Amino acid sequence: MLTHVIERVLQALAVMLVMSALVFVGVYAIGNPIDVLIGPDVSQDIRLDTIARYGLDRPLWEQYVTFLGRVLHGDFGRSFVFGMPVLELILSRLPATLELTLAAVFGAALIGIPAGIYAGYRPDSPFSKLIMALSILGFSVPTFWIGLVLIMTFAVELSWLPAGGRGETAQLFGVEWSFLTLNGLSHLFLPALNLAFFKLALMTRLARAGTREVMLTDTVKFARAAGISEGVILRRHVLRLISIPLVTVFGLEFASTLAFAVVTETIFSWPGIGKLIIDSIQSLDRPVMVAYLMLVAFVFIMINFLVDLTYFALDPRLRKGRA
Amino acid sequence: MSAGAPLLEVSDLTTQFFTRAGVVKAVDGVSFSLRRGEVMGLVGESGSGKSVTGFSIIGLIDPPGRVAGGSVKLEGHELVGLPPDQLRTLRGRVVSMVFQDPLMTLNPVLTIGEQIRLALEAHQKVSAAEARSRAIAGLAQVRIPRPEATVDFYPHQLSGGMRQRVAIAIALLHRPKLIICDEPTTALDVSIQAEILAEMKELVAELGTALIWISHDLATVASIAQHVAVMRLGKIVEAGPTLDVLTRPQHAYTRALLDALPSRAKPGEFLLRGGGVPDAAPPARRPVTAAAPVPGAPYFVADRVSKRFEARPGALCGLGQKLGLVQPPPAVMAVDEVSLVVRRGEALGLVGESGSGKSTLGRMAAGIYAPSSGTVRFEGRPVMSAGAEPKKLTIRVQTIFQDPFASLNPRMRVSDSIAEGPLAHGLVDKAGSAAYVRDWLAAVGLDPAFAERYPHQFSGGQRQRVAIARALAMQPDLVVCDEPVASLDVSIQAQIINLLMRLRAELGLTLIFISHDLSVVRHLCDRVAVMYRGRIVEEGPAGQVYDNPQHDYTKRLLAAVPVLPEAAA
Structure with missing residues (x-):
């Protein structure tokens, strides 16, 4: 198990290294951040001075090596635009995205899995057919459109919920969270719902497919022959048996939402890292982009690692041969 | 109730599957009865309806199938037409079932102990400690060595024979009056099969449980059942004491089944069931182009x-x-x-x-x-x-x-x-x-x-x-x-x-x-x-x-x- 952990951490470091190099070269190819940062009317002296201050006058490889050296000391550089340390900037935006993502992914799992199990258990009932029809909608309608419809309906027409922003926040562990206040929750609801649609459809369909398959197995027949009630069979036998694909998708969706909730965050003006990255791409804020994408790589690998660990917990057959 | 009354009386049982292609009569008017502690073999080839008969008795026919007619009386009570909830309270407690492949029937992600506890909780309230001690006792009863350790194992950690013993232990938990075994030893090696057969015989004698032993294999049935019924296309074509049926088969189908067994023919003889019109001769072989064999080497x-x-x-x-x-x-x-x-x-x-x-x-x-x-x-x-x-x-x-x-x-x-x-x-x-x-x-x-x-x-x-x-x-x-x-x-x-x-x-x-x-x-x-x-x-x-x-x-x-x-x- 220890070697497994070490392997994963090394893997994460390698991917992060490659990622940082790609972004460095990529941004260099796109354009010069100085053109964005300072107006065309400043004097040549100031211009050269700024370039030197950001270290942009050195060759690219030298800039990259300096950057790596600083990263080893935990310094990801300063944002060109915000003028503050990048790590601090990203961490200040992370909680907003984290709570949005958690609300969306857990909401989707808590509704989608039971709905899918029901649809798989009674495939011919009208309610199951309705669930499956809705799940197709969830798959096929684009997220931004659903977001706009949600705002139109609940914010503009009905005025039930706010259209954007984080609302009031409260502190927990020194971090501001929206979900701790009623007003914050009302702001969280619509963007979370919007993000959850696709995942809901995915979880429902996966749970349904798994349930249909498991219900036909001898395991279920044997449990029935022992007089175990249908509810217990679904909760104790079926749920465990279908959980591996569900956990896989849960992990992937969690990671990708955390990293790329851009569209929803933009529509609902949610001040998370999705909005931050879009802004920094527009202003060629290289330190933010590099650090952000390295963070994303790290998060993906770690979440997949946690998913792997969950596999071992869920399926004892996989534990074989692992000390 | 008198001691001589049958435990199970099946009469004119009919189970049909309503498929798109039409109605399939999987079980077509089957009747038999079974006394307490008696062992009956139900023999037939695949598609003969022997398994469906077992599932019909226990009320486990999934749609599109259903019991379309006839009666199943257990201790005089009619089972056909009982609401699902009442049938469930009987399953596992009064009638239980063992299936062919224990690797498929036991849940791979739950420990043996958890699975036994679920089966116990289906019919009574038990504390965790009590469930565990009953699970250990149940495993010991089916001759599982070191039951205190085995109870925490997962199915894949046990051999095929041990897994089937666990399944039998679960079937025996509530001391049912009748156990239906559907090909319980087919997936096992012969030596394990012999052990399970011997143990099953002892257990049913000890507990006074009646047994329906469903199998395609006449020889295993012969070694455990006093009575045997031979099924074909949903009907019982011949039934009687095992020795009579196997040594003096009356029905042509029973005879054909027996004749098809290689153990009953001289080695190298054509088996009777394969007769009929001779097949066409195989096509001509290619001219031998392969290199000549190395002289002196074995083939x-x-x-x-x-x-x-x-x-x-x-x-x-x-x-x-x-x-x-x-x-x-x-x-x-x-x-x-x-x-x-x-x-x-x-x-x-x-x-x-x-x-x-x-x-x-x-x-x-x-x-x-x-x-x-x-x-x-x-x-x-x-x-x-x-x-x-x-x-x-x-x-x-x-x-x-x-x-x-x-x-x-x-x-x-x-x-x-x-x-x-x-x-x-x-x-x-x-x-x-x-x-x-x-x-x-x-x-x-x-x-x-x-x-x-x-x-x-x-x-x-x-x-x-x-x-x-x-x-x-x-x-x-x-x-x-x-x-x-x-x-x-x-x-x-x-x-x-x-x-x-x-x-x-x-x-x-x-x-x-x-x-x-x-x-x-x-x-x-x-x-x-x-x-x-x-x-x-x-x-x-x-x-x-x-x-x-x-x-x-x-x-x-x-x-x-x-x-x-x-x-x-």
């Missing part, structure tokens, strides 16, 4: 071959192993320095239990696996090349696999499956391939018009014929048959055995016949090699090994085979 020889299976370590683990920091997991020695000689035209039987290495040896013989050490030579030339990526060098050795469902590509027409190899090796040209395929289908007793069908459009026996045609269309001289009749009904099995015997004679084939079924091997083979834990422990002419076994393991194996009572002459 086919496996020379001290071994096969190790090792777990492939991850990158870091591998590095650790190389540096000696981490112990590599022990390799599995599937075949351990086995030597084997097969003469031209001979049929060699390879018998042994699951895990004995017989299939691995067969695959090395056929050039599918490269041996870890040692060589396999055919007419003095190696079957596989040496080196890092060994390749098979000859097409004159071919294999017939156990499961034609798995070995035939489901998305290829059988004509394409059969023609693929011969076309690739130039045995036939594109223009002649269609006729070639049709000739081979005719030779294995199939309608040549079936060439355009897909594998799923065939029955199990027909599919095995296709697999045989595909192997033989490569015009091999030596065929490795890996359990080719293991998944087939006895009457189909008889047809395939007859087919193999006929083709062997007509084509002058040499056979290596791998099977766990000792009677089939005796019927078909001249010589037998008994494998145990990766080694051949005994080898000799079939008659000699069977009648006068030398090795302890062979003796045990032969003693475990259930024997049918001899038919009255």
Whole structure:
């Protein structure tokens, strides 16, 4: 198990290294951040001075090596635009995205899995057919459109919920969270719902497919022959048996939402890292982009690692041969 | 209620499946009764309705099927038409069931203890501690060694026999009055089967439980049941005391079933069920273009071959192993320095239990696996090349696999499956391939018009014929048959055995016949090699090994085979 952990951490470091190099070269190819940062009317002296201050006058490889050296000391550089340390900037935006993502992914799992199990258990009932029809909608309608419809309906027409922003926040562990206040929750609801649609459809369909398959197995027949009630069979036998694909998708969706909730965050003006990255791409804020994408790589690998660990917990057959 | 009244009375039971193609009468007016503590065998081939009868009694027919008529009375109470909730309270408590494959029936992700607790909680409230102690007691009752440890195991940590014992323990938890066993020993090795049979007999006698033993195998039924009912197409065609039915069968179907058993015929004789119109002769063989055999070399020889299976370590683990920091997991020695000689035209039987290495040896013989050490030579030339990526060098050795469902590509027409190899090796040209395929289908007793069908459009026996045609269309001289009749009904099995015997004679084939079924091997083979834990422990002419076994393991194996009572002459 220890070697497994070490392997994963090394893997994460390698991917992060490659990622940082790609972004460095990529941004260099796109354009010069100085053109964005300072107006065309400043004097040549100031211009050269700024370039030197950001270290942009050195060759690219030298800039990259300096950057790596600083990263080893935990310094990801300063944002060109915000003028503050990048790590601090990203961490200040992370909680907003984290709570949005958690609300969306857990909401989707808590509704989608039971709905899918029901649809798989009674495939011919009208309610199951309705669930499956809705799940197709969830798959096929684009997220931004659903977001706009949600705002139109609940914010503009009905005025039930706010259209954007984080609302009031409260502190927990020194971090501001929206979900701790009623007003914050009302702001969280619509963007979370919007993000959850696709995942809901995915979880429902996966749970349904798994349930249909498991219900036909001898395991279920044997449990029935022992007089175990249908509810217990679904909760104790079926749920465990279908959980591996569900956990896989849960992990992937969690990671990708955390990293790329851009569209929803933009529509609902949610001040998370999705909005931050879009802004920094527009202003060629290289330190933010590099650090952000390295963070994303790290998060993906770690979440997949946690998913792997969950596999071992869920399926004892996989534990074989692992000390 | 008087003591003589039957425990279970089934009368005119009818179970139908309402499919799109129409109504299928799976069980069609079945009647029988069973007294307390009595053991009844229900025998039939697949599709005879024997399993559906069992499920109908216990109320577990899934839609689109349902019990359409008749009555099932348990201790005088009618079960047919009871609401599902009331049926559920009876299942597991009064009637319980054991299935064929315990690997499929036990939940792989729950411990044995958890599964027993769920079954206990289905009918009574138990504390966690009580559930555990009852689980341990239940496991001890079915002769599971160290039940205190086993209760925390997962199913995959137990052997097949142990798993089936766990399933039986769960069925016995609430002391039911009736247990229905559906092919409970079919997936097990003969020696385990013998143990389970003996234990089951003791248990039902001890607890006074009645038993319905559903099986396709007449011999196992004969060794446990006092009464037997033979089913065919949803009806009971013959019933009575076991000895009477097996020694003096009245119905033609029962007689045919008995005649199809290789154990009841003289070795090498055609079995009666396979008779009828003789099949077409196989197509002409290619002119012998192969290189002349190396003079003096045996026809086919496996020379001290071994096969190790090792777990492939991850990158870091591998590095650790190389540096000696981490112990590599022990390799599995599937075949351990086995030597084997097969003469031209001979049929060699390879018998042994699951895990004995017989299939691995067969695959090395056929050039599918490269041996870890040692060589396999055919007419003095190696079957596989040496080196890092060994390749098979000859097409004159071919294999017939156990499961034609798995070995035939489901998305290829059988004509394409059969023609693929011969076309690739130039045995036939594109223009002649269609006729070639049709000739081979005719030779294995199939309608040549079936060439355009897909594998799923065939029955199990027909599919095995296709697999045989595909192997033989490569015009091999030596065929490795890996359990080719293991998944087939006895009457189909008889047809395939007859087919193999006929083709062997007509084509002058040499056979290596791998099977766990000792009677089939005796019927078909001249010589037998008994494998145990990766080694051949005994080898000799079939008659000699069977009648006068030398090795302890062979003796045990032969003693475990259930024997049918001899038919009255």
